[in-house]
Amino acid sequence: xxxxxxxxxxxxxxxxxxxxxxxxxxxxxxxxxxxxxxxxxxxxxxxxxxxxxxxxxxxxxxxxxxxxxxxxxxxxxxxx
Numbered sequence: 718x719x720x721x722x723x724x725x726x727x728x729x730x731x732x733x734x735x736x737x738x739x740x741x742x743x744x745x746x747x748x749x750x751x752x753x754x755x756x757x758x759x760x761x762x763x764x765x766x767x768x769x770x771x772x773x774x775x776x777x778x779x780x781x782x783x784x785x786x787x788x789x790x791x792x793x794x795x796x797x
Contacts, residue, residue, distance in 0.1 A: 725751065732781065743781040750774045 729751040735744030750773060757764045764770050 725754070728778075729755070735781070735785065741781065741784055743777060743784050746777045747774075747781045750777060 729748060732744040732747040732751065735741040736748055750770075753764050754762065754774070765774070
């Protein structure tokens, strides 16, 4: 279970980095949805118990990944 939570936390951190450093709004939405997931996880995760929560999360993750992969909106690399 710790590996799954660690993987989700890695996605959460990557979404935050894209939202703040690259201005990717889809990354901000993914960060907010995963924040709700982490807040309500100890309480039985009532936000994600119905299909709407998972559908929204999966849709926004796909939109965020499409921005990163196909449109090229990502964290800019600083020149050395």
